Amino acid sequence: MSQVLNTPQTMTIPLFVGQGKIAYGEKPVPAPGPGQLLIEVKANALCGSDRGQFYDGSATTPGHEAAGVVVGTGEGTVTAVGMPGVVFLMDFCGECRSCKLGFTNQCLGKRADYGFSHDGGYGPYMVVNENVFFPMDPSIPFGEATMLLDIMGTGGHAIKRALQVHQDIEAILIGGAGPIGLGVLAMAKLLLGSGMPVFVMDFVPYRLELAKQMGAIPINLAEQQANDVIRAAGFGGVDAAIDTSGKTAGRHTALQALNQRGVLVCVGHGQELNLDVSSDLIAAERTVLGSEYFRYQELAENHALILEHLPYLRQIITHRFGIDRIQEAYELFFQGDTGKVLIEQ
Ligand SMILES: [Zn+2]
Ligand SMILES: [Zn+2]
Incomplete structure (x- = not known):
């Protein structure tokens, strides 16, 4: 069902301009098309694989370890507005030989790598195809939920x-x-x-x-x-x-x-x-x-584990910053004395 909550027209996003510098710019808040969800991002974790975008710059908004809440739904979707969850990096086709066997991380018709080929989780809002959204239990804080992705x-x-x-x-x-x-x-x-x-x-x-x-x-x-x-x-x-x-x-x-x-x-x-x-x-x-990333289906197993072991897993997160301090967050992270570093919005 198509529905979009009241969202602003434009949003402030970090611009990875290269040479280890992050500026800020404005972009229109995207609208979810058919089969898509609009996510209000609440947390995104820094990752070593952002190194290329940080030093070489990025045309898209980076961030591939995002957790947030659905605030808009496009035609033909079934996810409810208000649902919290995380975004699986790879937009798998669901129909190829790999996907049919559950190897969604080896999709032969991959449509996107969110945060690389398409805008990712450092913007306040992002649009994703519904198949990559994994709904989660609302008791899991958004920052901690990012651990369902690259960590777990x-x-x-x-x-x-x-x-x-x-x-x-x-x-x-x-x-x-x-x-x-x-x-x-x-x-x-x-x-x-x-x-x-x-x-x-x-x-x-x-x-x-x-x-x-x-x-x-x-x-x-x-x-x-x-x-x-x-x-x-x-x-x-x-x-x-x-x-x-x-x-x-x-x-x-x-x-x-x-x-x-x-x-x-x-x-x-x-x-x-x-x-x-x-x-x-x-x-x-x-x-x-x-071993490359993981299969979408593994999120369900890891979701059960995070509900049971949140205090143990939480130790991996050592620093949390607002989006206004993303430059400092990256400098600290690449200098090495951190565990997982989060940007929370
Ligand atoms: Zn990562
Ligand atoms: Zn596929």
């Missing part, structure tokens, strides 16, 4: 990718304690049990401390060797390593820590990985695989 979604998907090839995981190594690494850590604990040993390596003491607080065994690569810490904890190696660093050195260290039958899941985009196929893969039957 991407983190949980990486763990599930590892489980596809290794069902008896006894220890995990995460290569990087940035927000995605913390998300993988949290989801490892929630999906595999709080007793699962999870090693997290990084160079940033602030992030390692946060990982420790969330139940990880920290490895400070500035002064420790990963294999030494893993052995000191009583393990010969790990069964799954999740690389969130995107660094060749980090992936190599992860590979060297893997047991026989171990699996390396690459989540962080970045540099290359060099393999000595005979010794690294064949002899020990190891697996290397990629």
